[in-house]
Amino acid sequence: MKESLKWFVCLMVVIGVLATPLLMATPASADKLSEAIEQGITDGKIDKKAAPGFLGIPGAPAVNYIIGFLWAIWVGWIFSTVGAFGGIMAGVGHITIFGLGDYAKDFGKGYPMNKLVTDSIRVSNQWLVGLSGLISSTNYYRMGRLVAPLGMCLAIGGVGGSWLVPDLTAGKISLKAYLGYFGIAVLALGIILFRETTKAGQAKRKKAKEAAAAFEKEAKTGGESKQGVKILEGSWTLMFIALGVVVASALWANLAGGARWVAYILAIIGWGLTFFVGTIRFTFFGVEFKFKAFIPMLGGIFIAALASFLGVGGGFLYVPFLTSVAGLPMFLVAGTSGLVVLVGMIVSIFSYMVGKGVPVQWGLIGAELAGIFIGSMIGPRTSKYIPDIWLKRLFVVLAFYVGIRYITKGFLGYSIVPPF
Amino acid sequence: MDFVSGLIEAIDSLLIAPYRWPKNPVIGWWIGTFILAVWTSLLGKLTIALVFRANRSHIKETVQEMSRRHSQSMNALRAGDRAAYKAINKLANEAFGKSFFLQVAMASASLWPLPLALAWLQMRFSSVDFPLPVNLPLIGKSVGYVFIFIPLYILVRILLSKFKFSR
Numbered sequence: 001m002k003e004s005l006k007w008f009v010c011l012m013v014v015i016g017v018l019a020t021p022l023l024m025a026t027p028a029s030a031d032k033l034s035e036a037i038e039q040g041i042t043d044g045k046i047d048k049k050a051a052p053g054f055l056g057i058p059g060a061p062a063v064n065y066i067i068g069f070l071w072a073i074w075v076g077w078i079f080s081t082v083g084a085f086g087g088i089m090a091g092v093g094h095i096t097i098f099g100l101g102d103y104a105k106d107f108g109k110g111y112p113m114n115k116l117v118t119d120s121i122r123v124s125n126q127w128l129v130g131l132s133g134l135i136s137s138t139n140y141y142r143m144g145r146l147v148a149p150l151g152m153c154l155a156i157g158g159v160g161g162s163w164l165v166p167d168l169t170a171g172k173i174s175l176k177a178y179l180g181y182f183g184i185a186v187l188a189l190g191i192i193l194f195r196e197t198t199k200a201g202q203a204k205r206k207k208a209k210e211a212a213a214a215f216e217k218e219a220k221t222g223g224e225s226k227q228g229v230k231i232l233e234g235s236w237t238l239m240f241i242a243l244g245v246v247v248a249s250a251l252w253a254n255l256a257g258g259a260r261w262v263a264y265i266l267a268i269i270g271w272g273l274t275f276f277v278g279t280i281r282f283t284f285f286g287v288e289f290k291f292k293a294f295i296p297m298l299g300g301i302f303i304a305a306l307a308s309f310l311g312v313g314g315g316f317l318y319v320p321f322l323t324s325v326a327g328l329p330m331f332l333v334a335g336t337s338g339l340v341v342l343v344g345m346i347v348s349i350f351s352y353m354v355g356k357g358v359p360v361q362w363g364l365i366g367a368e369l370a371g372i373f374i375g376s377m378i379g380p381r382t383s384k385y386i387p388d389i390w391l392k393r394l395f396v397v398l399a400f401y402v403g404i405r406y407i408t409k410g411f412l413g414y415s416i417v418p419p420f
Numbered sequence: 421m422d423f424v425s426g427l428i429e430a431i432d433s434l435l436i437a438p439y440r441w442p443k444n445p446v447i448g449w450w451i452g453t454f455i456l457a458v459w460t461s462l463l464g465k466l467t468i469a470l471v472f473r474a475n476r477s478h479i480k481e482t483v484q485e486m487s488r489r490h491s492q493s494m495n496a497l498r499a500g501d502r503a504a505y506k507a508i509n510k511l512a513n514e515a516f517g518k519s520f521f522l523q524v525a526m527a528s529a530s531l532w533p534l535p536l537a538l539a540w541l542q543m544r545f546s547s548v549d550f551p552l553p554v555n556l557p558l559i560g561k562s563v564g565y566v567f568i569f570i571p572l573y574i575l576v577r578i579l580l581s582k583f584k585f586s587r
Binding site: 062063065066076079080082083086128204207208209212214215216285286287320324327329330362363364365366369372373 | 422423424425428467468471474475478486488489490491492493494495496497498499501503504506507508509510511512513515516517518520521522524525526527528529531532533534535536538539542
């Protein structure tokens with residue numbers, strides 16, 4: 001009971017404090033957009049009389065909602081069959097399919113409208129993944145498989161990482177460079193998927209399944225699904241202080257305006273304190289686990305930074321990180337990391353929309369969300385006809401194509417794969 | 421005109437009506453926005469119920485697979501077979517990924533009306549400012565419709581969750 005109360009208080013403080021300013025996005029967004037339009041008109045880059053397109057910008061490409069909707073069905077289908085690749089595909093839609101990438105690029109490097117449209121693409125991706133993550137994270141929270149100290153350590157890293165990266169890159173990165181980095185992430189995912197489809201990868205998987213079968217009988221008779229988590233060791237006080245300090249850093253960065261060095265120092269202090277928390281020990285299903293507090297903290301920084309920079313959910317990175325690097329059982333990291341993703345996304349969207357005043361086209365997000373859930377109903381009905389291995393191969397090809405295209409377009413200025 | 425804007429304009433008269441019920445525009449704003457939040461929540465709840473019904477057996481399968489792999493990995497760990505634990509944990513992780521992203525995609529069924537409601541509010545109230553009692557840094561003296569609507573939406577979702585809908 002005491003455990004869940006601590007977790008609840010911690011969660012409410014982080015989400016409550018960070019979510020509230022998210023709701024105040026409108027005035028800043030409107031100002032920044034009209035400023036960028038005015039500048040474009042003054043410099044002769046925007047025709048005042050042209051028909052309004054994306055975000056109401058005169059002369060911008062009018063986003064075709066039907067294409068957006070159909071693309072989202074495809075994204076939903078991927079989410080429900082292969083998984084994580086869906087977030088990447090949502091990004092591909094915003095950059096390429098809707099023609100926003102080329103429009104932003106035409107303004108030239110460093111131009112306000114280029115930065116605004118680039119940031120809007122990132123925030124649109126985050127709304128798409130983050131909003132849905134909210135509901136599913138709540139479901140995992142209800143399942144009660146949470147290790148509060150683990151969640152706190154991840155959040156200490158994640159909260160700092162997800163404001164620092166938008167702060168360091170928003171408005172400073174052009175769409176061209178963003179394309180290149182996005183391409184690297186897609187290619188990396190493609191390589192991971194490819195390794196799973198090779199003979200060695202398949203053999204490893206077969207071996208794992210055989211090992212699993214050996215423990216099947218015990219699993220059936222185990223009947224211990226109700227055993228929960230029991231914390232044996234861990235400094236709560238230090239963890240709460242560290243979390244409070246990084247939350248304060250995010251708030252300072254987003255609301256205080258001047259003296260940004262205070263926010264940087266606060267984030268570093270919060271992260272530094274985690275090194276003094278030491279080892280956290282707990283039992284789960286009667287088995288003892290332990291981890292150094294700074295490991296999930298460092299993972300949290302890296303993953304939240306990457307997720308918020310690319311505008312994709314970090315969930316697909318948290319779970320493999322904690323199961324592979326920290327060696328924790330899947331069930332423990334699943335719900336916990338889901339919540340950290342949510343917190344990270346809130347801070348990140350908030351940083352872009354309030355701190356940096358980035359607008360979003362709501363109608364498009366609505367049409368896309370509708371497409372995604374329709375796709376999620378189609379996925380389970382088609383996946384039984386397509387073997388897993390072939391689905392993976394399909395996405396390996398797609399990931400290599402999209403990755404190479406974006407990397408070359410971003411860093412060389414032209415694509416080495418068609419269309420050039 | 422795109423179909424989303426067309427849809428929003430088609431239901432405009434239905435959505436704006438409650439705003440005009442009372443003579444006082446401030447009271448009208450609160451009543452109208454509250455009713456909009458109710459519509460948004462109910463539509464989301466209805467859609468997610470339909471999607472869950474459609475995908476019920478598949479969700480059950482993915483969750484069962486996840487639980488089975490988890491139990492197997494814990495048994496391997498208890499038996500002291502660290503290598504088997506790591507291998508099975510990877511399978512469990514994969515099963516979790518499938519279940520998680522399926523539910524992420526399905527969750528959008530519950531949320532799709534929210535951005536559409538925000539789009540309608542943007543169309544109707546983007547030029548309206550709501551004064552704040554204090555001047556906040558970066559925010560200023562006033563806020564827009566999002567500041568009012570999202571807390572109301574969350575409140576309505578919480579209130580509606582108290583009612584049990586028979587399935």
